[in-house]
Amino acid sequence: METMKMLIAFDGSENSFKAVEYVGNIARNCSGCEIVILYVERLPDKDLFNDDAAWEKQCAENEQAIKDKLAEAEKKLVSMGVNPGEVMTEYFASCKSPFHETDICSTGRSIGMDILRIREEGEYGTIVIGRRGVSKAEEFLFGSVSTKVVQSAVGCTVWVVN
Amino acid sequence: MSKEVRDLIKLHLPDYSGSRFGNLYTDTTEFMNIDFSDVIQLGDEHFLVSKNEMERRFGLDDPKYWVKRCKRLENGQPQILKLAFYEKFPMNIGPFKIECYRSPRKEARILDLVRGDMRFMQGYSDNDSAGNNVRVLDIIRGKRLDVWVHNIPVDHRTYFHEHFPEIFEKYIGACEAIKFLHDNDEKHGDVRRDHLWVEYGTGDYRWIDFDYAFELYENPFGLDVFGLGSILIYLVGKANLTSQTLHEYGIDPSMLSSFSPGDYSVIIGNRIVNLRKIYDYIPASLNNILMHFSSSSSVFYESVDELIFDMNNSLKEIRGL
Numbered sequence: 001m002e003t004m005k006m007l008i009a010f011d012g013s014e015n016s017f018k019a020v021e022y023v024g025n026i027a028r029n030c031s032g033c034e035i036v037i038l039y040v041e042r043l044p045d046k047d048l049f050n051d052d053a054a055w056e057k058q059c060a061e062n063e064q065a066i067k068d069k070l071a072e073a074e075k076k077l078v079s080m081g082v083n084p085g086e087v088m089t090e091y092f093a094s095c096k097s098p099f100h101e102t103d104i105c106s107t108g109r110s111i112g113m114d115i116l117r118i119r120e121e122g123e124y125g126t127i128v129i130g131r132r133g134v135s136k137a138e139e140f141l142f143g144s145v146s147t148k149v150v151q152s153a154v155g156c157t158v159w160v161v162n
Numbered sequence: 163m164s165k166e167v168r169d170l171i172k173l174h175l176p177d178y179s180g181s182r183f184g185n186l187y188t189d190t191t192e193f194m195n196i197d198f199s200d201v202i203q204l205g206d207e208h209f210l211v212s213k214n215e216m217e218r219r220f221g222l223d224d225p226k227y228w229v230k231r232c233k234r235l236e237n238g239q240p241q242i243l244k245l246a247f248y249e250k251f252p253m254n255i256g257p258f259k260i261e262c263y264r265s266p267r268k269e270a271r272i273l274d275l276v277r278g279d280m281r282f283m284q285g286y287s288d289n290d291s292a293g294n295n296v297r298v299l300d301i302i303r304g305k306r307l308d309v310w311v312h313n314i315p316v317d318h319r320t321y322f323h324e325h326f327p328e329i330f331e332k333y334i335g336a337c338e339a340i341k342f343l344h345d346n347d348e349k350h351g352d353v354r355r356d357h358l359w360v361e362y363g364t365g366d367y368r369w370i371d372f373d374y375a376f377e378l379y380e381n382p383f384g385l386d387v388f389g390l391g392s393i394l395i396y397l398v399g400k401a402n403l404t405s406q407t408l409h410e411y412g413i414d415p416s417m418l419s420s421f422s423p424g425d426y427s428v429i430i431g432n433r434i435v436n437l438r439k440i441y442d443y444i445p446a447s448l449n450n451i452l453m454h455f456s457s458s459s460s461v462f463y464e465s466v467d468e469l470i471f472d473m474n475n476s477l478k479e480i481r482g483l
Contacts, residue, residue: 047265047375050248108347111380137256137428140455140462141388143381 005034007124009115009145012039012069015130019161020073021080023128028081035087036122037073039066040106040114041094056098063099067091092118112148119156128159167201170208174235184211188291193228193245201235202243204288204296208235209243240301242285244269244373246294253352253376255388256429262351262376266295269373272348273297281339283370302370303362307333308355308396318411318441321400327480329397334473336367337390341466344383351375353389355396387463388429391455394473395427395435398444398452404432413440424458431457445483447476 008023010016020037027033044062049055070089078084092114093100095107106114119127131146139147146160168183184200196202202209209232216223228247233240249264270287277284285299314325336358340350350357351374359368376385396402401411405426408415417440425436434440435456438449451472454463463469 042378045375045378047268048263048377108378108382136457138258140428141255141258141384142379143384143464145380148380 003032003034004030004126005122005124006036006126006128007115007119007122008035008037008073009127009129009149010037010039010070010073011130011145012066013130013132015132015161017073017076017130019128019130019159020076022159022161024077024080024082027077027086031083033083033086035077035082036124037070037077037087037089038092038115038118039070039090040092040111040118041066041097042106042108042111043094043096046096052098059098063091090118110143110148112143112145112152115145115149116152119153124156126157126159127153128161131160131162133162167199170201170235171210174208175210175233175238190245190290190294190296191292193230193247196230196245202230202232202290202296204243204290204298207298209233209241209298210235211243215242234298242299242301244297244299246296253374255385256427256431258429260376260385262374264373265375266297266373268348268351268375269297269371270295272343272372273299275343275346275348279339279342280364280366281336281342281368282372283368302359302368304359304368305362306356307358307360307367307393310360311397311400314400318400319443322398322441322443323483326397327477330473330477330480332365332367333394333397334470334477336369337466337470337473339369340386340390341470344386344466349383349386350389351386353386353393355393358393381464383465387466387469388455390466390469391452391463392430395433395437395452395455398448399434399437399440403434403437403440405434406432408434408440422458424456426457427455428457428459428462429455445476445479447472447479451476 006023008019027035044058046055074087074089077087092106093102095105127149129146129149134144150158164183166186171178182199186201186203187196188203190202196211198211198213200211211230211232213231214225214227215229215231217226228245230243232243246266247264251262252259253262273285273287276282283299283302285297287295287297290296314321343350350372352371357369357371359370361368405418420439425434427433427435435452437452438444453459
């Protein structure tokens with residue numbers, strides 16, 4: 001039986017927890033799944049801070065908060081009956097992170113494209129992503145991760161969870 | 163302190179006729195206190211302050227206490243000094259409120275990046291004795307592009323056929339300047355009409371004021387692209403035409419009945435984007451660019467590249483008219 005590999009795009013928001021719950025409802029009765037809960041790091045803009053020390057402090061706080069939520073999401077899946085051995089979390093660090101030095105990193109240009117890159121490299125068959133429900137105007141100004149993923153995905157299934 | 167200032171002025175400006183001598187400042191933290199006849203020392207350089215710069219807001223002159231009009235004592239050159247001001251304020255774009263931050267080090271970084279590129283204001287930065295970043299800017303002698311366009315004393319048809327092609331070509335160059343920033347992982351942050359100036363003499367289009375910063379979104383350049391589109395709409399229309407102001411431009415307000423909701427801006431609900439409905443000589447290729455910024459569009463420009471590509475194609479068509 002081929003492994004069902006699923007990538008849950010996660011940002012700690014309520015909508016991304018809905019995506020996690022949706023996967024839990026589907027995967028709890030499966031065996032042979034591989035589920036990765038993925039966070040693509042988006043650092044706070046350094047220009048919003050008076051100095052590097054303040055920026056690094058905020059980066060550290062943000063990272064800890066997200067890792068706590070990733071752990072919470074993992075526990076959620078397990079509590080819904082998903083096999084603990086089949087669930088992983090991945091924190092995909094920014095290239096500009098003050099704490100992580102890695103050649104494989106998020107450029108900060110587009111979270112959506114980073115998700116798709118990881119999907120392709122990891123050969124995940126399914127992406128699951130929460131939808132923020134932004135208006136057309138908001139999407140125009142700020143972009144939309146879920147729209148970017150839907151528009152650009154090739155060779156996989158995308159579940160957008162409301 | 164006044165004596166020190168007087169001595170400096172006597173040394174560098176022997177013909178100075180002023181009778182008032184202020185204080186010498188090496189620390190600009192309390193910039194509200196720095197005013198006419200004071201001198202700011204920055205490293206080995208000295209700047210005699212003449213006034214605070216003003217910004218017109220809601221018809222009133224609003225003093226910008228952190229921006230000083232100065233004369234550099236060492237060479238007599240007029241300069242603008244922008245002092246560190248860590249302001250946080252909301253910026254309204256249509257129905258949205260975006261938290262903005264004034265970032266001295268962002269502007270300093272961009273000044274370094276664009277040194278010698280005359281599509282941008284020029285200058286340099288240095289820290290004062292307290293570590294505040296101070297930007298020393300060359301003054302652009304010119305006029306805001308929108309004011310310059312507004313003052314062209316012809317009807318729209320004449321404007322569009324005789325003046326707009328050159329304006330459009332130069333504006334494409336200004337968009338390429340913003341593309342340069344994006345290619346270097348910078349953004350302007352406040353692309354709007356009063357931040358693009360036409361320099362006297364050269365006629366060059368020059369961007370100013372790079373100190374705005376805001377939190378990042380999925381598309382970090384979306385706000386800049388929106389700003390470029392807004393300016394383009396203004397340039398094509400020779401004004402921002404709204405449902406309330408058509409009559410001011412000699413356009414029959416009853417024409418409004420021919421507009422559908424999709425003819426207006428996706429962000430600013432009363433701004434007419436589909437200008438071809440008013441001026442039928444605007445080529446479809448150009449109007450199509452404008453319509454990317456309308457509420458009926460299902461495809462938006464994600465990058466300046468895409469916008470520039472379409473504008474260049476349209477320019478070729480316009481030149482051929």
